[in-house]
Amino acid sequence: MTPGQRAEARIAGLGITEPRDLDVDLIAMDADMEVVYENLQGCEATLVGVGNRAIATVRRSTVRGRERFSVGHELGHWDMHRGRAFRCRVDDPGQNWASDALLEKEADTYASHLLMPTSMFNPRMKALGTPGFREIEDLSEVFATSVLATCMRVADINTLPVTLACYNARGVLRWRKAAEDVPPRWWLRQQLDDDSFAYELLHNGKSHPSPGKQPAEVWFENMDADQYEMSECCVPSRAGEIMVLLYLGPKMLDARYDPHVGNRKFNQHGLRVTRK
Ligand SMILES: [Zn+2]
Numbered sequence: 001m002t003p004g005q006r007a008e009a010r011i012a013g014l015g016i017t018e019p020r021d022l023d024v025d026l027i028a029m030d031a032d033m034e035v036v037y038e039n040l041q042g043c044e045a046t047l048v049g050v051g052n053r054a055i056a057t058v059r060r061s062t063v064r065g066r067e068r069f070s071v072g073h074e075l076g077h078w079d080m081h082r083g084r085a086f087r088c089r090v091d092d093p094g095q096n097w098a099s100d101a102l103l104e105k106e107a108d109t110y111a112s113h114l115l116m117p118t119s120m121f122n123p124r125m126k127a128l129g130t131p132g133f134r135e136i137e138d139l140s141e142v143f144a145t146s147v148l149a150t151c152m153r154v155a156d157i158n159t160l161p162v163t164l165a166c167y168n169a170r171g172v173l174r175w176r177k178a179a180e181d182v183p184p185r186w187w188l189r190q191q192l193d194d195d196s197f198a199y200e201l202l203h204n205g206k207s208h209p210s211p212g213k214q215p216a217e218v219w220f221e222n223m224d225a226d227q228y229e230m231s232e233c234c235v236p237s238r239a240g241e242i243m244v245l246l247y248l249g250p251k252m253l254d255a256r257y258d259p260h261v262g263n264r265k266f267n268q269h270g271l272r273v274t275r276k
Contacts, residue, residue, distance in 0.1 A: 003106040004113035006079055007072070011117050019120050019143045024071040027114070028056065033078045035071050045070040047077050047086040054078045065146035069111050076110025077103070109156075116143050116153045130160060130247055132210035132233045148237070151245065155179045161248040167192055169240035171202055182248060185257055187221045198234040198242045208233050211247060219246055228252045 001009065014030065016022060028035050033047075033054040040046070040059035044066075047056050056074035061067050070088070077086045081103055088104065124142065128135045131154070133147070140150040151164045158179040163186075165176040171192035178184075192199045195218045197208035216228035229249045237243040 003076060003080060003110040007110045007113035008117045022115060024068045028071055028075050031075060033075055043087050043089050045074050045088045047074045049082060063146055065140060065144055065149060068115060068144055069146060069149050072111030072114040073107045076107035080106060112149060112153050115145050121153060122157055130211055133235045134209050152177060161253055163246045165244045167198060167242045189219060189221055193218045197232050198244050201234050201242055207235055209235055216252060
């Protein structure tokens with residue numbers, strides 16, 4: 001079973017079918033993992049297991065969604081990586097991906113499916129069409145998850161050609177997560193373009209929470225990007241960062257690999273080719 005399947009099997013085993021019944025503390029208790037909330041320093045959560053019982057210590061946050069994600073993450077470790085102790089920094093993909101990652105990623109996937117199981121999440125997402133940040137905030141209220149975790153799940157379910165990206169206060173790309181069906185040929189700009197809504201948000205404080213049309217060249221380095229249209233929305237995130245949701249236009253999905261795209265900097269898998 002994949003981490004996501006394991007999490008969803010646990011939810012199904014408890015007979016939970018509605019988001020309001022996804023009480024992570026009770027779900028953890030049922031799995032013999034006690035949860036305590038403390039003002040942890042330097043990490044988001046820890047897990048210590050003794051025999052068949054575990055204690056997860058989760059950093060207190062004013063955002064309940066973050067606490068819930070941490071509980072789900074530690075439950076993932078307890079469920080899948082028993083016999084080890086963990087000290088985790090969760091719910092920040094930039095940090096998790098930078099550090100070791102397989103077990104942390106598995107625990108993140110587990111938490112994501114535990115809090116937003118496919119059977120409950122996908123029908124609600126489908127009803128939203130192409131959601132902007134307002135709709136995603138509403139969805140995150142339904143599931144009591146953070147907006148970030150909800151956006152990640154939106155990319156994960158791969159029902160829309162969406163890329164989630166985070167740019168820092170200097171307009172530099174920190175990390176990105178694309179739905180699986182987004183062709184890797186589309187190479188995201190490392191630095192925000194002056195014409196992007198995100199640039200306007202960074203410099204003039206103007207939010208664009210609803211998707212608005214943009215020429216694809218605003219967001220992608222590919223030389224043929226000026227021939228395509230896409231949509232963009234963005235909101236401020238923590239620590240002066242900007243969170244962006246990009247939806248590829250339908251024609252962008254059919255664009256074929258072109259050896260000249262990006263001045264041959266990229267291969268058909270979207271990987272940067274080092275010139276010899
Ligand atoms: Zn962890």
